[in-house]
Amino acid sequence: MTAATLKIGDPLASHENARYALLTMSRIRRLEEAVEDLFGRGMMHGTMHLSIGQEATATGVCMALRLEDQITSTHRGHGHCVAKGADLTSMIAELLGKENGYCHGRGGSMHIADVATGNLGANGIVGGGIPIAIGAALASKMMKKGTVAVSFFGDGAMNEGAFHEAANLAAIWKLPVVLVCENNGYGMSSSTHLAFAIKTLAERGLGYGIPGITVDGNDVAAVYAATQSAVDRARAGDGPTIVECVTYRWKGHSRSDKNLYRTKEEIDEWKKKDPILFFEHVVREKNLMNDEEIAAVHAEATSQVIHAVNEAMKGVPADPAGLLAAVFKTADSVEVSA
Amino acid sequence: MTDRMLTMSEALREAMAIAMEERPEVFILGEDIGIYGGAFGVTGDLYHRFGSERVRDTPISELGIVGAAVGAALSGMRPIVEIQFSDFTAQAMDQIVNQAAKIHFMVGGGLHVPLVLRAAAGSGTGAAAQHSQSLEGWFANVPGLKVVIPSSPYEAKGLLLASIDDPNPVIFMEHKLLYKVAGREEVPEGAYRIPLGVSRVLREGKDLTVVATGIMVSRAMAAADLLEKEGVLLTIIDPRTISPLDMNPVYASLEKTGRLMVVQEAPEHGGFLNEVIAKVVTGPSLGSLIAPVARLAGMNIPIPYAPQLEKAAVPQVEDIVKKAREIVADWR
Numbered sequence: 001m002t003a004a005t006l007k008i009g010d011p012l013a014s015h016e017n018a019r020y021a022l023l024t025m026s027r028i029r030r031l032e033e034a035v036e037d038l039f040g041r042g043m044m045h046g047t048m049h050l051s052i053g054q055e056a057t058a059t060g061v062c063m064a065l066r067l068e069d070q071i072t073s074t075h076r077g078h079g080h081c082v083a084k085g086a087d088l089t090s091m092i093a094e095l096l097g098k099e100n101g102y103c104h105g106r107g108g109s110m111h112i113a114d115v116a117t118g119n120l121g122a123n124g125i126v127g128g129g130i131p132i133a134i135g136a137a138l139a140s141k142m143m144k145k146g147t148v149a150v151s152f153f154g155d156g157a158m159n160e161g162a163f164h165e166a167a168n169l170a171a172i173w174k175l176p177v178v179l180v181c182e183n184n185g186y187g188m189s190s191s192t193h194l195a196f197a198i199k200t201l202a203e204r205g206l207g208y209g210i211p212g213i214t215v216d217g218n219d220v221a222a223v224y225a226a227t228q229s230a231v232d233r234a235r236a237g238d239g240p241t242i243v244e245c246v247t248y249r250w251k252g253h254s255r256s257d258k259n260l261y262r263t264k265e266e267i268d269e270w271k272k273k274d275p276i277l278f279f280e281h282v283v284r285e286k287n288l289m290n291d292e293e294i295a296a297v298h299a300e301a302t303s304q305v306i307h308a309v310n311e312a313m314k315g316v317p318a319d320p321a322g323l324l325a326a327v328f329k330t331a332d333s334v335e336v337s338a
Numbered sequence: 339m340t341d342r343m344l345t346m347s348e349a350l351r352e353a354m355a356i357a358m359e360e361r362p363e364v365f366i367l368g369e370d371i372g373i374y375g376g377a378f379g380v381t382g383d384l385y386h387r388f389g390s391e392r393v394r395d396t397p398i399s400e401l402g403i404v405g406a407a408v409g410a411a412l413s414g415m416r417p418i419v420e421i422q423f424s425d426f427t428a429q430a431m432d433q434i435v436n437q438a439a440k441i442h443f444m445v446g447g448g449l450h451v452p453l454v455l456r457a458a459a460g461s462g463t464g465a466a467a468q469h470s471q472s473l474e475g476w477f478a479n480v481p482g483l484k485v486v487i488p489s490s491p492y493e494a495k496g497l498l499l500a501s502i503d504d505p506n507p508v509i510f511m512e513h514k515l516l517y518k519v520a521g522r523e524e525v526p527e528g529a530y531r532i533p534l535g536v537s538r539v540l541r542e543g544k545d546l547t548v549v550a551t552g553i554m555v556s557r558a559m560a561a562a563d564l565l566e567k568e569g570v571l572l573t574i575i576d577p578r579t580i581s582p583l584d585m586n587p588v589y590a591s592l593e594k595t596g597r598l599m600v601v602q603e604a605p606e607h608g609g610f611l612n613e614v615i616a617k618v619v620t621g622p623s624l625g626s627l628i629a630p631v632a633r634l635a636g637m638n639i640p641i642p643y644a645p646q647l648e649k650a651a652v653p654q655v656e657d658i659v660k661k662a663r664e665i666v667a668d669w670r
Contacts, residue, residue, distance in 0.1 A: 070413065072409075094446075101446070102445070102446055102448075103444060103445050103446030104446045104447070106443055106444055106445075106446055107444040107445055107446060111444040111445055112445070113441075113445035113446075113448060113449055114448075115448040115449060120409070120412055120413075120449065121441065121445050121449065123437075124436070125432055125436050125437070128405075128432060128433075128436060128437055130405070131401065131402050131404070131405020131406055131408070131409065131433060132405055132406075132408050132409035132412065132433075132437065133409060134402070134405065134406045134409055135405060135406035135407060135408055135409020135410040135411070135412070135413070135417075136409040136410065136412060136413045137409070138406055138409065138410050138415075139409065139410040139412075139413035139414055139415045140413065142365065142391060142410075142415060143363070143413075143414060143415070149409070161401055162401055162402070162405065162432065162433075165399045165401050165402030165403075165405070166402050166405060166406070168397060168399065168402065169396070169397070169399065169402045169403075169406055172397070326442075326443050326446075326447060327442075327443050327481050327482055328442070328482070328484075328505075328506045329442050329447070329450040329505040329506055330505075331503070331504065331505055
C-alpha cells in the first residue's frame with residue numbers, strides 16, 4: 001500500500017472509498033496489536049504509545065490529503081504514519097531496531113518520518129510538531145506549492161506554549177495549515193476536565209482568530225468531512241482551522257501505565273464506540289459493503305501485517321558503525337526535501 | 339582606511355543580501371528585523387530591498403519563530419532566524435535542541451534542516467544578566483548543531499555565507515560589541531565562503547599559543563601588540579567554529595611554543611574552553627607542554643549591570659597581558 005492511494009475522498013462516497021477507510025483502520029489496529037505482541041514477547045525494547053481506539057481520526061484526516069500534503073505527528077503516531085501511506089515493513093523494522101527500519105534503528109517508534117508520503121515525522125516532544133507544521137505551511141505559501149500541512153497533536157499539547165505560538169503565527173500569516181487535535185481525554189494521566197476550563201478544545205482557536213470545529217473522532221466520515229472543509233479553506237488561502245476529534249485510547253499511555261486515573265467501566269464504555277465496528281455498521285446500513293467484504297478486508301490487513309513483521313524480522317540489526325557519520329548531512333549527498 | 343573596512347553589521351548584511359540574491363529559498367525571520375532594521379541594525383535596509391515576505395517580521399515568539407524556521411527548512415527553504423539577544427534562545431530551546439539538532443539523525447537521514455540561527459551575544463552594553471550571556475557552550479554540547487563565532491567583519495561575512503550553504507542547523511553567535519566596529523582587514527566585495535571547521539592562525543609568535551573566540555580574539559590581538567613591545571611573542575588562534583572544532587593548528591603551534599592559554603567570555607565552569615584544554619592534555623600535544631595550561635574566562639556569575647562590575651566579570655585586554663606575561667616568565 002503506497003501513498004499513491006492517498007486523497008481518496010469521502011469514506012462513504014463509494015464502495016472503494018469505504019473499503020479503503022476500513023482497510024486503513026484495520027491495518028492500524030492490526031499493526032499496533034502486533035507491536036504490543038512483539039513488546040510483550042520481549043522482541044521490542046524502549047516504549048510504545050498505542051493509538052488503538054483512535055484509528056478513525058488518522059484515517060479520516062489523511063483521506064482528505066494529497067500525497068504532497070505534509071503532516072507532523074506525535075509520540076502516538078503509528079496511525080498517522082500508516083494512514084499517510086507509510087510502508088509497514090519499514091515501520092516494524094524500525095521498532096525492532098533493524099537497519100532496514102525507517103530510521104535505521106536510530107529513532108524508534110517516536111521518530112518515524114517518511115519523506116515520500118510527506119510525513120515530517122512523529123515527535124517525542126508534546127507540541128513539538130506544531131510549529132514545524134506551521135513552518136512547512138509557510139514554505140508552501142512562499143514557494144507557491146499549493147500544499148497543506150496538517151499537525152496532529154493531542155489534547156495535552158494544547159497547553160504547551162508551542163501550540164499558542166504556532167497558532168498565532170499560522171493565523172497572522174494565513175498559512176495553509178490544519179491543526180488536528182486528537183482529544184483522547186487524557187494527557188498521560190491528567191484528564192482534560194482538570195487541564196482545561198473551556199467546554200471544547202476547538203474554542204482555543206477563538207483567541208487567535210482561528211475557527212474551530214469539534215467532531216466525533218471515532219466517526220471516520222465525520223472526521224473526513226471536517227478535515228476536508230478545513231483543507232479547502234487552507235488551500236483557498238483563508239488560513240488555519242482547528243479540528244478537534246473527540247476520541248479515546250483503549251490502551252494505557254505507554255507501557256508503564258497502570259490505568260489508575262480512569263475506570264474499567266469508562267474504558268469499556270468507549271470500547272462500545274469502537275471506530276471500526278461503528279464504521280462497519282454504517283457501511284452495512286448504506287449497502288456499501290457486506291459481511292463477506294468486511295471480513296475480507298480484515299483478513300487482508302492481518303495478512304499485510306504478518307507479512308510486514310516477517311519481512312522486518314529478516315533485517316539485520318542496526319549497525320553502530322554508521323552513527324557518527326549520521327549526525328550531520330554532508331553537503332555533497334543528495335538533496336532531499338519533503 | 340578604504341571603503342571596504344566594513345563593520346560586522348555591514349558585513350553580515352552583505353552576506354545575507356548575497357545569499358538572498360543567489361537563492362530564492364533564503365529568507366530572514368525575526369523580531370523587528372523589517373522596517374526597524376533589527377535591534378542592532380544588522381538587517382538594515384534589507385526589508386526595502388527584498389520585501390516583507392523574505393525579510394519577515396515576527397511577533398515576539400521565539401519558540402514559534404524557530405519552529406517555523408525548522409518546518410520551512412524541512413520543506414525546501416533556507417531560513418535565517420535572527421534572535422534579538424542570544425539569551426532569548428532559552429525561549430526556543432525545544433525547537434533548537436530537540437528538533438533542529440536531531441531530526442536528520444533520528445529520522446534516519448531522510449530529512450535535514452538547513453537553518454541558520456543568528457543571535458546577538460555577549461556583554462559590554464550595560465544590558466545586565468538577561469541580555470549579555472555567552473551561551474555558545476550550551477549548543478556545542480548538542481550533537482547535530484554547528485556553532486560559529488565570528489571574530490571580525492571579514493570572518494562574519496565568509497562564515498555566514500558558508501553557514502547558509504550548510505545543510506545543517508548552524509548557531510551563529512555575534513558579539514554585540516563587534517557590530518559597530520571595523521576589523522583589521524578589508525571585507526572583500528562579492529561572495530566568498532570560509533569553510534566551517536577550519537581554525538585560523540592570526541599571528542605567530544614563539545612564546546605562547548592563545549586560543550580565543552569571538553570578541554576575545556580582538557582582545558588577544560591587542561594584548562599581543564602590547565606584549566610584542568616587551569619581547570613576548572604570542573600565537574593567536576581563532577577556531578571560528580567551536581563545533582566542529584579544528585584542533586590541528588593548536589597542536590602544531592604547541593610544538594613550537596609549549597605554552598597554552600585559552601580565553602573566552604563565557605563563565606569558566608563547564609565552558610567550551612575546557613574542551614580545548616581537554617583535547618590538548620589527552621591528545622598529541624601533552625608532551626609538547628612546558629607550562630601548566632592557563633585559562634581566562636568569565637567569572638562564574640550572572641553578568642552584572644554597573645560598568646565597572648560588568649567589566650570585571652569578563653576578561654579584558656589587560657587581563658590577557660598580565661596572564662600571558664606571567665606564564666612566559668614563570669615557565670622558561
